[in-house]
Amino acid sequence: MWFAALSALWLAATALGAVNRDEEGNVRSISLRTHTLKQPYLDSDMQSRWYDFGQDTIVRTDSYIRLTSDRPSQNGWLFSRVPLTATNWELTVEFKVHGKNQLYGDGFAMWLTKERGQVGPVFGHADNFEGLGIFIDTYKNNRPGVVFPYVMAMVGDGKTSYNKDNDGKDTEFAGCSARGIRNANIPTKLRLTYFQDKSLKLELQYKSEEDWQLCFETTEPPSIPSVTYLGFSAETGELSDNHDIISIDAKNLYMPGGTSSKSTPGKGSAKPIKPQKTGGSWTWFFFKIIFFGLAVGGSYVGYTAWRASKKRTHRF
Template identity: 70%
Template sequence: MMVSTWLSAALWLAACVMAGIHDQTTTNSDGIRSIPLRTHTLQQPYLDSDMQSRWFDFGGDTIIRADQYIRLTSDRPSQAGWIFSRVPLTATNWEIELEFKIHGDGTLHGDGFAMWLTKQRATGGDVFGSTDRFEGLGIFFDTYKNNRPGTVFPYVMAMVGDGQKPYDKANDGKDNEFMGCSARGIRNANTPTKAKLTYFQDKSLKLELQYKKEDQWELCFETSEPPTIPSVAYLGFSGETGELSDNHDIISVATKNLYDTKSRPDNSGSAGGGRGGSTKGKPAKKESSGSWTWFFFKVIAFFGLVGGSYVGYTAWRTQQRRAHRF
């Protein structure tokens, strides 16, 4: 009777956990399903009970205030700080939504901060507080204009590093730029400032910014020919100040794995020569890998929870029997 009651309770608990996971999963009108990645997410209080982060390492001048922010640099000269994930982001398609704050008291300010998806991790340097000659993708939020005529600052720029080419700091990365946009008003903004980077392997890379009005996203850049990001790439953030300074704060990071659950039409058609010679391509098969992956994940989690609970219950019963002998 007790075992039956315990199994019922365990199954109920497992169902609740699975429902909780399912509630965090959303599918938009385009059929894109998103699943949160806890390993690449930062939210208050940022640290565990032992004052460490399970999924991120940090160093340099980074300060973590558990109820407010992760401060990469304070509003003081010659500061540099970083925070990097401990495990690589291996998802094929993903979305990273970052809330940040660039602010300070000075009329003149600098230098800026960066978001990284690179093979290198947790190494300080002189490219917005992280190492130069990186391999992967860097997104630079540059607030100080060195030598780039005709460009309005602050400027947000993407660079694709091959592990050999250095960042041209003297010219604000002009020769390194993959894509970018001006973002006047991103510093000391009156509304929460955010960046949303969305990547579909071999299909698209898009960066959107929010700084003018809440829930109003401005397209910074978008391409249907995205760069190849290393299969083992760590998510990180770093900031730097020189003679001029600012506070560079990370408020939150939400990373999601994306799955396309809808079938997409094949637009390739046929290369027929005369009028009426072309034919429609066959409909693409429904991409159900995301659905099946999520299904198996739920099944494994379910039985893992039930099995773990059973082992714990068995150990408890054994301990009880031994106690009764004395």
Template identity: 65%
Template sequence: MLLPRLSSALGLLALSMGVFGQDDSDVKSIPLRTHSLVSPYLDTDMQSRWFDFGGDTIIRADQYIRLTSDRPSQQGWLFSRVPLTATNWEVEFEFKIHGQGNLHGDGMAIWVTKQRSTPGPVFGSTDRFEGLGIFFDTYKNNRPGVTFPYVMAMMGDGQTTYDQANDGKANELAGCSARGLRGASVPTKARMTYFQDKSFTLDLQYKREDDWQRCFEIPNLSIPSVAYLGFSAETGELSDNHDIIRVDAKNLYSTSGASGKSTRPEPVRGKSTVQQKKSGGWLWFFFKLIMFGGVCYGGFTGYKIYIKSRRSSRF
């Protein structure tokens, strides 16, 4: 009976040593307060510390940032004041597109571009942009065989014009139909995940809560190293409310270098996040130390009992 116990203890000890010796390859995150927005959105001086807004944008501090109201010929925008310089990042935001009537338009856009806070004809922002634009197009102009709302990505080079007459067909890098996105009965959310020069993915939630649908994935995407995060919307003869409710941005990093080089987190303003990271690291170290010690103690105790029994059996 003692030999199986001793073997189990020693096996557990070896397994624990193997686990503790492995590199932690999980992707970790640090909140990017400079690119996040939550209610009430504004500081005491009725401005946002990290974002600028303009055009027809209105802010209701307890509910939403409304880029356009359900009225014709409106444009509104919201852009970060500082560039998004993290190497790898994730931006998840909650939004709502809704209005009265069966006919509606035109849509909204998310930007990670060198340009910022510049009104224009592309969903309320400038044309010939440099960087990434993602368009939530709710009105079909001329794209046979495509179901709307349609979500698509375009990589701008600073010279190319958005193909507005054909709903961006000539510019499309990737896209997906999202029927039910407008006026959904659950909170509508989008999540962008970017690993520099490796991949960009867009996931959507609009069918059921916590049910994320992969819209598209773009390999080997390279976004300008200095680019601003922004949102904009536009209405024409047809209109809709385009609301931003919450933005959560994170810096992603890996300490193991599982995907090549080890990526360290970008500097984050403020002390609380850094202190939390250090505290979490020490707690995990002590937890592993305690577990390792417990396994060693169990193995040593089992071994003593086994030796004692062997000596007693001789007599």
């Protein structure tokens, strides 16, 4: 019985997910299972519990979710089934944009929108969206002086269109060039961190592992709808590429004691990012319970053995 109780405690501890804090010990995080997606992606019924996908999307359970293959006129999407309602969150996405052609396009997008799974002309998603779009644009239409691939954010109000002819220049919230993000030699990732009314930060990893490049950061974040769906989409036209989602790690962020995070406004500037220290009070709390249970269980087993030996001695 005691062993079963300890197993239950262990499962409860791991179900909460990792708890992290920053270098100042303020920000902590709990894994959002409803928006995290990792291999093998699908269950025994060949469905995902938390995500839907459609159009030309292909799922390789041992490798990737391919939104578009390296073929013309492809369109694919991947969207969460339940909305993301956390006030503060961090989303880390490993992806891969690659192909064999010297001319390639068009790119893919990450969405936090009221709409979900709606096909359209904006990197495979419907135009006039409401929410936040992060575009990894690999094909340059008309943006003089800008190096591509280019990563940019657009805040949609449900009425404003994305202008493909100038690569969204007139509706850009913030962005940065990311030369080398396509056909990179390391796992490419993006990390989007949001604190409501406090900050929005986008970081990219494509030069070397654990070397996060700051794409943009602002202390005046856009107003993102309180109920949004997390999604991804991609499209190809005459030019094409493989657009793969490898994993999604979603976390709910919170600050004990009502402290606020510190961030510096900027656009396209880079600064070194310190790796987060792992470990937290909840994890240590559960481990103390487990250790206590082991001690109690061991004492019980020892006491039972002692009583049995006493009975045998008394009998003879």
